[in-house]
Amino acid sequence: MNATPLPDPPSAAAASDAANSRLVRDFGLLIKSATRLEQRIDAALRRECGISHTMLEVLIRLCREPGEEVSQRQLADDLTLTSSGTTRLIDRMEEAGLVRRVPSPGDRRVALVEPTAEGRTAFLHGATVHAEVVERYFVRPLSPTEYTRMTSALTVIARALWED
Template sequence: MFEVLIRLCRQPDEEVSQRELADDLTLTSSGITRLIDRMEEAGLVGRVPSPEDRRSVLVEPTEHGHTVFLRAVAVHSQVVERYFVAPLARDDYARLTSALGEIHQALREG
């Protein structure tokens, strides 16, 4: 659910279909449908018909979903700080972030 909220909340007003979510999260159509069903029941997201393609359904975060996302990001940041940043010496942290940047760039290039 956190990954779905990240995807939906990272660019406000972006239209994201269930199919795009499934592709982004490497889920099957039925897998994303079940996940979005649970998130909708929890009040985190809503489904709306696509204005451009009536066969497509868009998924939007609700106000509650945004609130939950912001709380989850705060907790996630604390966990990352505690286990991945704090234990490292400054030089090691610089090497880690540099290496992660290189990996990210390689993944983007593909």
């Protein structure tokens, strides 16, 4: 029986080179910055509005087009949440009086989600808090030119990701 020889295991130096590569470092910086900014936004929203950042994201989606019918499935897709995670989130938001479920006129199996008056009030307060944190940590540290370059680059990256 002839066994295929196993390749030599990679060296610690090769693994270190890969872990410290420019691409790994730069992408890590992007993820760490985005994660930390999201944590700051979430903390400010919880402290000042009593809602989470994810709840604000739901309210943003629901308030974007007045009268638009938005199903839980659409919310899950838009927010990249699981179906069960979306159900639990909407349950909590409904208990807090921020949203309500209404039957879809076109399909009795579908529940639509809409903001309540209290939800719109929470959204407006949350949007102000969100804007303050984004301004402080995302906009102000950069010059206007740097900010324009960054948002242009992020737009190009987003397009490339959606096109594939």
